[in-house]
Amino acid sequence: MLSLLRKKVLKFLIEFKRKVMYKKAKDLGYTHPEVVNYSQELDELLNKFDKAS
Numbered sequence: 001m002l003s004l005l006r007k008k009v010l011k012f013l014i015e016f017k018r019k020v021m022y023k024k025a026k027d028l029g030y031t032h033p034e035v036v037n038y039s040q041e042l043d044e045l046l047n048k049f050d051k052a053s
Contacts, residue, residue, distance in 0.1 A: 003052060006052055007049065007052050007053070010045060010048055010049040010052060011049065013045055014042065014045045014046060014049060017038060017041055017042045017045060018042060020038060021035060021038035021039060021042060024038060
């Protein structure tokens, strides 16, 4: 049960982080440090989600 809940929370965070990252990229450009930081955070969340599967 906890694993299922964790996966749902991770999935929500992934989608939220992805949307914010795309908006920042549109506004600031893909190579802006803030966008790169969001991308790295998104990668970490995706890795956690993959490990939870």
